[in-house]
Amino acid sequence: MPESNLIQPDPWSDIVMGNTAIVRAMAVSGTRVVSAYPGSPTPEIAEAIARIPAGERPFYFEFSTNEKVATEVAFGASINGHLSCVFFKSVGLNVAADTFVQLSLMELVGGMVVVMGDDPGCNSSQNEQDNRHLARLCYTPIWEPMDPQEVHDMYLEAAAWSQKMRMPVILRLSTHVCHAKMRVHSAAFPPAPQDDTPRFDPAAGPYLPITRLVAPLKRRALEKLERTREKAETTPFLKVLPGAPGPSSGPPGARRGVITAGLPTASLLEVLEGVHGGPDVLRLGLVHPLPERAVADFLRSHDEVKILEELDDFLEQGICRVAYREGLSCRVRGKEDLEEWIGEYTPPKVRGILHAAWPDLIPAAVPPAPAAVPPGTAPSAVAPSARAPQMCPGCGHRSAFHAIAQALAPEDITVADIGCHTLGFLPPYHMGQVLLCMGASCGIAAGLSLFQKSRRVVAFLGDSTFFHAGIPGVINALFNRHDFTLIVMENGTTAMTGHQAHAGSGENFNGPTKALSIQDLLVSLGATVRVVDTYSQGKLTQLVREANEAGGFQVVIARHPCMLAHMRRETKKPGYVKRQVRILADKCDQRHVCVKKFGCPSFFLEPGGAVHVNADLCIGDGSCLQTCPSKAIAPPAAVPLDGPSVASAPPEET
Amino acid sequence: MNTTQIYMIGVGGQGIGLLAEVLAHAGDRAGLAIRAVDTHGLAQRGGSVESFLRVGTRVFSPLVAPGEADLVIALERTEALRGLCTYARPGGRLVWYETAWQPLAVRLGREAPVETAAILEHAASLGVNARPVHVPDLPDPRMQNVAVLATIAGLGWIPGLATNHYREALEALAPPRAVAANLALFDAVVTAAESGRARA
Numbered sequence: 094m095p096e097s098n099l100i101q102p103d104p105w106s107d108i109v110m111g112n113t114a115i116v117r118a119m120a121v122s123g124t125r126v127v128s129a130y131p132g133s134p135t136p137e138i139a140e141a142i143a144r145i146p147a148g149e150r151p152f153y154f155e156f157s158t159n160e161k162v163a164t165e166v167a168f169g170a171s172i173n174g175h176l177s178c179v180f181f182k183s184v185g186l187n188v189a190a191d192t193f194v195q196l197s198l199m200e201l202v203g204g205m206v207v208v209m210g211d212d213p214g215c216n217s218s219q220n221e222q223d224n225r226h227l228a229r230l231c232y233t234p235i236w237e238p239m240d241p242q243e244v245h246d247m248y249l250e251a252a253a254w255s256q257k258m259r260m261p262v263i264l265r266l267s268t269h270v271c272h273a274k275m276r277v278h279s280a281a282f283p284p285a286p287q288d289d290t291p292r293f294d295p296a297a298g299p300y301l302p303i304t305r306l307v308a309p310l311k312r313r314a315l316e317k318l319e320r321t322r323e324k325a326e327t328t329p330f331l332k333v334l335p336g337a338p339g340p341s342s343g344p345p346g347a348r349r350g351v352i353t354a355g356l357p358t359a360s361l362l363e364v365l366e367g368v369h370g371g372p373d374v375l376r377l378g379l380v381h382p383l384p385e386r387a388v389a390d391f392l393r394s395h396d397e398v399k400i401l402e403e404l405d406d407f408l409e410q411g412i413c414r415v416a417y418r419e420g421l422s423c424r425v426r427g428k429e430d431l432e433e434w435i436g437e438y439t440p441p442k443v444r445g446i447l448h449a450a451w452p453d454l455i456p457a458a459v460p461p462a463p464a465a466v467p468p469g470t471a472p473s474a475v476a477p478s479a480r481a482p483q484m485c486p487g488c489g490h491r492s493a494f495h496a497i498a499q500a501l502a503p504e505d506i507t508v509a510d511i512g513c514h515t516l517g518f519l520p521p522y523h524m525g526q527v528l529l530c531m532g533a534s535c536g537i538a539a540g541l542s543l544f545q546k547s548r549r550v551v552a553f554l555g556d557s558t559f560f561h562a563g564i565p566g567v568i569n570a571l572f573n574r575h576d577f578t579l580i581v582m583e584n585g586t587t588a589m590t591g592h593q594a595h596a597g598s599g600e601n602f603n604g605p606t607k608a609l610s611i612q613d614l615l616v617s618l619g620a621t622v623r624v625v626d627t628y629s630q631g632k633l634t635q636l637v638r639e640a641n642e643a644g645g646f647q648v649v650i651a652r653h654p655c656m657l658a659h660m661r662r663e664t665k666k667p668g669y670v671k672r673q674v675r676i677l678a679d680k681c682d683q684r685h686v687c688v689k690k691f692g693c694p695s696f697f698l699e700p701g702g703a704v705h706v707n708a709d710l711c712i713g714d715g716s717c718l719q720t721c722p723s724k725a726i727a728p729p730a731a732v733p734l735d736g737p738s739v740a741s742a743p744p745e746e747t
Numbered sequence: 748m749n750t751t752q753i754y755m756i757g758v759g760g761q762g763i764g765l766l767a768e769v770l771a772h773a774g775d776r777a778g779l780a781i782r783a784v785d786t787h788g789l790a791q792r793g794g795s796v797e798s799f800l801r802v803g804t805r806v807f808s809p810l811v812a813p814g815e816a817d818l819v820i821a822l823e824r825t826e827a828l829r830g831l832c833t834y835a836r837p838g839g840r841l842v843w844y845e846t847a848w849q850p851l852a853v854r855l856g857r858e859a860p861v862e863t864a865a866i867l868e869h870a871a872s873l874g875v876n877a878r879p880v881h882v883p884d885l886p887d888p889r890m891q892n893v894a895v896l897a898t899i900a901g902l903g904w905i906p907g908l909a910t911n912h913y914r915e916a917l918e919a920l921a922p923p924r925a926v927a928a929n930l931a932l933f934d935a936v937v938t939a940a941e942s943g944r945a946r947a
Contacts, residue, residue: 273809274783362807478850482794
């Protein structure tokens with residue numbers, strides 16, 4: 094796919110997602126250092142960076158080992174005079190928090206933008222936490238864009254303000270702002286000469302927040318926040334959008350308004366299309382600190398104002414404070430139902446909320462278009478089977494779970510962690526019965542193992558997660574002599590978020606590096622470590638049995654490279670030969686282990702019970718052969734590229 | 748012109764992203780505003796993946812509401828029924844690539860596979876014009892997405908978009924080595940769809 098040149102000095106325009114538009118803004122703003130840990134909805138920012146040829150990138154980028162380290166890298170660069178940026182997902186802030194909360198105490202002489210991808214609706218996160226709370230905790234401003242154009246524009250604002258004020262500034266994105274696509278425009282920019290002079294000066298701080306030194310630093314942070322409030326009052330992103338005139342607009346006592354920001358703005362504008370007499374809208378650009386003057390003016394000129402904010406009542410608290418302090422008679426309507434705290438503010442969600450507030454103004458739902466349905470016809474009762482995510486064909490985790498299941502007793506306890514292997518909780522494997530967050534499995538397993546010997550506890554941990562936050566739990570297990578089995582699911586990459594390299598991969602974002610060996614590391618710590626490729630299923634079963642019988646803290650490294658990444662590389666090579674297994678019909682006695690227990694999606698059942706191989710899916714890895722008790726799966730063999738397809742002939746058109 | 752709301756659904760790995768990209772660029776080439784969003788992350792691992800596209804003169808949100816899609820595009824039979832049941836508006840349109848990737852519950856024998864007849868019957872009950880697409884003997888199943896695209900173009904199913912808008916977007920976005928084959932397939936399917944449209 095041809096790529097537009099994100100770093101061209103000339104004006105630029107393309108149809109891109111928010112995660113790409115932000116990279117253009119990094120270049121325009123002169124950002125020099127960018128760091129991150131991959132997590133949805135933000136990893137595509139790095140994919141856009143990767144598409145800029147390495148020698149031409151105007152800034153340094155790295156994936157750090159976790160969000161806290163990434164934040165520290167960006168901080169270090171900033172106090173040395175470089176405009177920096179760190180990005181991560183919503184819950185990444187929890188990992189980064191210890192560092193993050195200190196930033197506002199510091200003089201960030203280069204400026205620093207913190208980009209966080211919140212995930213209302215939990216599209217790919219373990220909660221839908223509202224990160225605005227942590228920004229308030231440490232006096233840090235927040236910009237909230239509603240679409241990719243604003244992602245670009247507000248990044249520039251955030252960067253400039255951060256440089257000017259020497260303070261951290263947050264650009265808070267959400268899933269469907271990161272991933273939304275539209276035509277984005279960006280003006281020409283003069284490439285500034287890059288000045289790499291190390292400007293760190295202890296006198297510019299102090300940078301040591303110790304006891305009595307903290308109060309002046311906190312005072313300075315609060316003063317900067319108050320000056321930012323003036324910015325929030327005057328930014329052109331703060332807008333009053335007048336409601337469309339109509340019969341119900343403006344009668345005394347019924348002047349209505351809505352205060353909103355970010356993605357809910359787009360949903361609100363959709364809902365208000367075609368509504369006559371709709372409310373005026375006050376749209377905030379900076380949501381923290383609150384532009385209290387603009388809010389007071391808006392409240393004063395309306396009789397009833399609904400606050401439309403996704404997740405928690407963050408704006409509501411500030412707006413109610415303004416109304417109380419100013420003695421305003423406007424009826425402020427915040428969250429009126431628990432459902433208003435939950436989920437993404439999509440257009441239907443916003444419609445429902447506004448309908449509940451003003452049923453006379455906003456209809457409950459869009460009236461259905463007239464359908465060409467013959468009178469008396471009822472929709473037939475149909476329910477397509479759910480299709481949850483699953484491990485890919487050839488995935489080493491599938492072989493691992495299939496093998497490990499045979500080493501466990503039904504009462505044993507399995508602890509999951511974050512990664513593709515989390516999918517082991519799904520049928521038919523049911524491996525992983527409790528999950529918290531990155532790297533938590535060893536600590537949880539330690540707690541579960543106390544006071545008991547009757548139920549063996551088995552913890553899973555991925556390799557990227559091992560480096561990210563897993564190591565302290567492992568060391569704790571050794572230090573405090575805990576009694577459980579850790580299975581490290583090592584696939585050589587950060588698979589779930591798009592195959593980012595990690596410390597064990599042998600490469601980083603910018604080139605080759607020494608691969609850190611988890612096995613060597615664990616051995617050097619004194620752990621008992623057993624290692625096996627997961628395709629050796631019998632051996633893996635045996636090693637897990639041994640580990641469980643030995644008792645104490647035992648480690649099994651269940652290793653196999655990510656086959657999705659492997660196949661993406663292989664299929665691009667010249668001379669690639671597609672290989673697939675097939676079912677030997679004369680040997681198959683329809684015990685269906687391949688379909689029902691091993692569960693590779695390449696197998697499918699015919700109505701009569703015969704098993705076939707889906708030619709679109711099988712990658713010819715052959716890990717299934719050993720699972721068939723009747724030896725009815727033929728080893729992978731080359732298939733012609735125009736080979737038989739499972740698709741049936743199209744039916745006649747109706 | 749009103750906004751056309753398009754809902755796309757398939758299975759992770761089928762190439763729905765490129766199809767969505769071509770449609771978005773086609774809308775842009777037609778001089779319309781577009782807002783689009785794809786599924787990223789975990790769901791791509793063999794789960795249902797969806798993509799939204801809204802094309803028109805006044806568009807703000809990229810999200811399509813359930814029951815409001817003017818056009819549902821599906822890349823698999825079970826997903827066609829899912830898209831029809833959840834997102835199609837009564838009187839809307841459905842086009843799908845006629846293939847089957849069995850969901851887990853079907854592979855486990857716990858639930859019945861979706862039959863083509865059930866989709867057509869349900870579509871009829873909703874007044875939805877439904878078209879299965881399958882071109883036999885294509886070297887790469889992802890080329891079926893081009894057949895789906897060409898069917899939409901040939902039938903004129905997105906108001907404001909002409910055949911050349913789709914074709915130019917496809918030419919610009921298809922992988923270079925596959926452009927010629929994809930354009931040839933596109934032209935053949937458009938011609939067939941247009942003649943079918945003329946007959947109707």
